[in-house]
Amino acid sequence: xxxxxxxxxxxxxxxxxxxxxxxxxxxxxxxxxxxxxxxxxxxxxxxxxxxxxxxxxxxxxxxxxxxxxxxxxxxxxxxxxxxxxxxxxxxxxxxxxxxxxxxxxxxxxxxxxxxxxxxxxxxxxxxxxxxxxxxxxxxxxxxxxxxxxxxxxxxxxxxxxxxxxxxxxxxxxxxxxxxxxxxxxxxxxxxxxxxxxxxxxxxxxxxxxxxxxxxxxxxxxxxxxxxxxxxxxxxxxxxxxxxxxxxxxxxxxxx
Amino acid sequence: xxxxxxxxxxxxxxxxxxxxxxxxxxxxxxxxxxxxxxxxxxxxxxxxxxxxxxxxxxxxxxxxxxxxxxxxxxxxxxxxxxxxxxxxxxxxxxxxxxxxxxxxxxxxxxxxxxxxxxxxxxxxxxxxxxxxxxxxxxxxxxxxxxxxxxxxxxxxxxxxxxxxxxxxxxxxxxxxxxxxxxxxxxxxxxxxxxxxxxxxxxxxxxxxxxxxxxxxxxxxxxxxxxxxxxxxxxxxxxxxxxxxxxxxxxxxxxxxxxxxxxxx
Numbered sequence: 001x002x003x004x005x006x007x008x009x010x011x012x013x014x015x016x017x018x019x020x021x022x023x024x025x026x027x028x029x030x031x032x033x034x035x036x037x038x039x040x041x042x043x044x045x046x047x048x049x050x051x052x053x054x055x056x057x058x059x060x061x062x063x064x065x066x067x068x069x070x071x072x073x074x075x076x077x078x079x080x081x082x083x084x085x086x087x088x089x090x091x092x093x094x095x096x097x098x099x100x101x102x103x104x105x106x107x108x109x110x111x112x113x114x115x116x117x118x119x120x121x122x123x124x125x126x127x128x129x130x131x132x133x134x135x136x137x138x139x140x141x142x143x144x145x146x147x148x149x150x151x152x153x154x155x156x157x158x159x160x161x162x163x164x165x166x167x168x169x170x171x172x173x174x175x176x177x178x179x180x181x182x183x184x185x186x187x188x189x190x191x192x193x194x195x196x197x198x199x200x201x202x203x204x205x206x207x208x209x210x211x212x213x214x215x216x217x218x219x220x221x222x223x224x225x226x227x228x229x230x231x232x233x234x235x236x237x238x239x240x241x242x243x244x245x246x247x248x249x250x251x252x253x254x255x
Numbered sequence: 256x257x258x259x260x261x262x263x264x265x266x267x268x269x270x271x272x273x274x275x276x277x278x279x280x281x282x283x284x285x286x287x288x289x290x291x292x293x294x295x296x297x298x299x300x301x302x303x304x305x306x307x308x309x310x311x312x313x314x315x316x317x318x319x320x321x322x323x324x325x326x327x328x329x330x331x332x333x334x335x336x337x338x339x340x341x342x343x344x345x346x347x348x349x350x351x352x353x354x355x356x357x358x359x360x361x362x363x364x365x366x367x368x369x370x371x372x373x374x375x376x377x378x379x380x381x382x383x384x385x386x387x388x389x390x391x392x393x394x395x396x397x398x399x400x401x402x403x404x405x406x407x408x409x410x411x412x413x414x415x416x417x418x419x420x421x422x423x424x425x426x427x428x429x430x431x432x433x434x435x436x437x438x439x440x441x442x443x444x445x446x447x448x449x450x451x452x453x454x455x456x457x458x459x460x461x462x463x464x465x466x467x468x469x470x471x472x473x474x475x476x477x478x479x480x481x482x483x484x485x486x487x488x489x490x491x492x493x494x495x496x497x498x499x500x501x502x503x504x505x506x507x508x509x510x511x512x513x514x515x516x517x518x519x
Binding site: 149151152154155156157158159160161165169170173248 | 314317318319338339340341342343345347349351353362363365366367414
């Protein structure tokens with residue numbers, strides 16, 4: 001009961017702040033009255049409504065496909081690398097520094113190269129998304145896999161468990177919370193990754209559409225797909241939370 | 256039951272023969288040519304300060320560590336591996352927080368390939384004796400410390416080994432709960448009759464529970480352990496705690512530990 005109540009008040013605060021922000025924006029935009037530079041939120045919503053068909057039927061699916069593909073590649077590779085690193089100290093020592101180095105590369109500078117390599121196809125965007133999302137996934141999974149204590153492993157060994165059983169019965173369940181934390185960061189980043197990729201070279205997608213509107217000095221048209229990208233990020237985040245809720249049991253969810 | 260009072264006539268459950276062991280990276284050995292036996296059905300405590308090698312003794316017996324020299328026998332022979340042959344109840348309960356009490360109890364059975372249904376049935380049969388009926392579908396954090404230790408003990412018992420090793424299982428409990436758990440443990444053991452090896456740094460606990468106490472003093476330990484036989488008869492009841500013989504032994508033990516420079 002109290003939990004719901006306190007959650008209600010904290011969300012009420014956020015809602016109030018957002019409302020204040022949009023009201024000031026709306027008022028400011030009307031006062032400034034230069035819609036091709038600063039469109040009012042109401043104008044953005046109106047534009048979103050006008051463009052709904054093409055945004056929802058063409059560009060949103062294109063972006064979603066990039067995001068889902070990119071995340072899938074990141075999860076498979078990231079978790080794979082995390083498992084290898086957790087099993088072998090040598091792999092960890094040789095791979096982990098490279099992982100960190102990969103994150104110091106300004107991805108936005110690399111994206112044009114990807115366009116050069118993969119062309120305007122989906123794969124240049126997927127490459128940017130993977131580069132931006134696999135790091136939190138790998139680190140989350142790796143930290144989680146290391147969370148199982150030595151004592152726990154020893155206990156299972158005294159029961160006669162082999163390393164595969166220890167992995168399945170202790171390490172994997174132990175790693176899930178940390179993995180999901182990484183995944184939540186990754187899904188929100190994935191939207192950015194896809195948008196950057198599309199911005200730099202694409203023939204479909206919300207990022208591409210936003211840029212095209214830019215060239216037409218249609219500021220409300222620039223914002224409309226951005227609103228969708230943001231909603232997409234929130235939706236993905238909530239989706240991960242739902243999966244987390246379904247796959248981690250009640251007892252494991254204590255603070 | 257009667258034969259438990261005369262353990263010297265029974266088979267050896269665990270034997271350390273000429274065991275030498277040095278911790279990895281350490282200069283000096285912790286055990287040197289150590290010799291020790293535990294008889295079938297005996298309750299033996301390992302008493303000593305922390306860092307005196309009690310846990311190392313456990314690890315060697317359970318097969319988590321291997322002696323540099325010498326041999327560890329289980330029931331008079333040297334098994335291919337001791338892992339899975341000796342039940343172990345750790346100091347922290349180490350229950351898996353995402354598993355219910357029932358599922359935690361089933362863990363050793365699952366690992367040994369027992370079908371889930373049979374494992375659940377097997378564990379359920381023990382719940383009542385362990386004072387855990389009604390909580391089998393709860394999660395560990397919903398239980399008190401004493402109850403969690405009982406689950407941990409249940410898990411060790413269900414594993415089916417007839418040698419059980421308990422590593423300071425009650426040290427984290429408050430004194431009332433600890434007293435009750437000690438008496439409960441005695442009852443369980445007097446019924447089931449496994450071989451129990453019990454680590455403790457509590458002299459009174461060791462005296463009340465054990466047939467025999469092996470004293471762990473400053474390492475290295477060489478040859479045989481200093482050993483104390485508790486002369487009280489079985490089955491023991493709560494009032495055995497105040498037996499004059501125990502009080503005398505306790506005094507003697509304290510003096511001896513002092514004399515050897517040990518700190519308890």
